[in-house]
Amino acid sequence: MSSLRAKIQDVFNEPACEQNRGKDAKARKEGCSKPLTPGAAAGGCAFDGAKIVLQPITDVAHLIHAPLACEGNSWDNRGAASSGPTLWRTSFTTDLTELDVVMGRGERKLFKAIREIKEAYGPPAIFVYPTCVTALIGDDIEAVCKRAAEKFGLPVVPVNAPGFVGSKNLGNKLAGEALLEHVIGTVEPDDAGPYDINILGEFNLSGEFWLVKPLLDRLGIRVRACIPGDARYFDIACAHRARAAMMVCSTALINLARKMEQRWDIPFFEGSFYGITDTSEALRQISQLLVKKGADPEILGRTEALIAEEEAIAWKKLTAYRPRLEGKRVLLNTGGVKSWSLVHALMEIGIEIVGTSVKKSTVEDKERIKQILKDDNHIFEQMAPRELYAMLSEHKADIMLSGGRTQFIALKAKTPWLDINQERQHPYAGYDGMVELVRQIDFAIHNPIWRQVREPAPWDCQTAVREELPSTKSETATLHVVQEFAGTTIDDFGGC
Structure with a gap:
């Protein structure tokens, strides 16, 4: 537990976080995560956050060392997609019982489970997650994983992020620490090149990274590792040989990006693949970083040619939607990188933003929003359900874009709603993704069902x-x- 406390303190004291830089030394060590309320951590604890980051590694076996309910509550918590292996879709747990806890059989049961997975599935690695129960009874996860790795000849990675240590965001960062300590840099690739990059914080929700990767392929840029979306263990183990990196969601893996830059000199920037302008800017910055690291400068010209071609196609497709959506009012109840990237993307086609949430957004995210909207009145940290309902029922917005937790507020207010969080069914990244997003907004707003439900019963x-x-x-x-x-x-x- 002492090593876990040290890791947590290190994650809290994150020098790459703009918000942390403005604090004194004492406040910086306390971190940014809010303490958990007992009984209210379901879906938002550190274990859940670690599982979110690592489960999309598709060829790895993810073993939960805990009672059955711990895995049942957290399995398949994101709509990530795989282009190949399906092992990550199999749920593994040691299924501890009260008798196992009382008799101290947890470590032996974990070792046996690792052996069974190795013999039945032969994965390239096994990730082991302790939870509150196994951490509290003192099972030495790291010792068991080390012994199993020596015995069975494959990497067994302890992901030390039990739920009680903090929030989901803290779990994200602890998962990054596990990758740094046990995975990245453990394999030397024999095909490293000057156009290799890493994409960090991209989860491939609904397969949206597959809309971006073809653009990079056309430029001759190889994604050495996309962490974690549609990832493979070997690719992540070789990620230290990339020449540059793009950070998509800084609140999740900023510590991973910073430490990879320190250890292996991999420069990174924070960008977004949401919206036409932001996608183009991301491609430019990737090319510029590669040139700084020794790539041929001719890639800059090819990048501009690709951008001009793809932007022309996307704007031509969007022309049909502009008359139907221009002036429509959108309320964004999301957070993180989407709090500013979607604002910019929607304003490009004439949609008015009446409000955007900055929950889970960094200081840099908030500054971007202020520069785009030019008005702080449309920015809110968190809006209570009652206030959301009042705003929608008074027809101050034509549609709300949010996650599934607030969809019923919009439906009760008889207002169109579109899911843009991890449960969404359509990919919205890249040029084609922007066209799909606008298409879905058009479908939602002009669906005849809204006229019908607003009529008297x-x-x-x-x-x-x-x-x-x-x-x-x-x-x-x-x-x-x-x-x-x-x-x-x-x-x-x-x-x-």
Whole structure:
């Protein structure tokens, strides 16, 4: 546990974090993560964060050393996609019971599970995750993993991020520390070249990185390792031989990017593949970093030619949507890199941003938003569900873009909603991804269902009709009333 405490302190004291730089030494060591509320950590603990970062490594066996519920609550927590191996889709757990805990059989059960996975699946590596239970009872995960690696002849990586140590974001960073300590730099590639790069913090949600990789392939740029989206263990082990890196989500793996720059001289920048302008700028910066590291400067010209060609195609496709979406108001309830990259992307086609959340965004993210919007009034740290509902029900936005947690607020307010977080079904990265995003927004806003659900309910219409009908006491009078109103429509009764 002492080594774990040291790692946590090191992660908190992150010099690459702009927010940390402005603090004194004491405050910097306390970190930025909020303490967890007992009973409220489900889906947001450190174990969950570590699993999010490492599970998309597709050819690795991910073994959870814990009671069954720990794996059941965290399995498949992101919509990452794989172009090949499917082992990561298999759920492995030691399934500790109360008797195992009382009798101290956890370490033996873990060693046996590692052996069974090795014999049945033969993975290139096994990642072992302790959780609150196994950390509290004192199972020595690192010792078991070291012994198993020697015995079975394959890497067994301890990912020391039990849930009680902190938030999901802390777990992200501890996963990066595990890769640095046990994986990256353990294999020397025989094909290193001047156009190799790493992409950090890209999860390949809905396969969206596959919309970006062809652009890099056309430039002759090889992605040595995409961490973690659609990754392979061998590629990550060789990642130290890349010439440059792009950081997509700095709040998750900024410590990984900084330490790789320190150890192996791999310069990095933070960019985004959301939106036409940001995708073009990311390609430019990648090429510029490679040239600084010794690549042929002719790649700069080829990059500009590619950008001009792809931008022309994308803008031509977007022309059809501009008349339908220009002036439409969007509320963004997301965070991180999407808090500014999507703002820029949507404003490019004439959509108005009425608000954007900066939850989980870095100081640099917030500065970018201020430069784009030119108004702090549209930026909010966190909006309570009641306030979100009031804003949408008062028709201050034509659509809300957010994650699945707030979709029902929009639906209750009878407002179109589009998922842009990890549960989304469509890829939105790159030039083609931007066209798809606009297409889905157009579908959502102009879906005829919204006109229908905003109409009064049928029972309200019946009440209105009854109020319009005069009271009658005889069958003759009733027949007369029915004949009188036989030619009317529902619109004649107050719009019902």
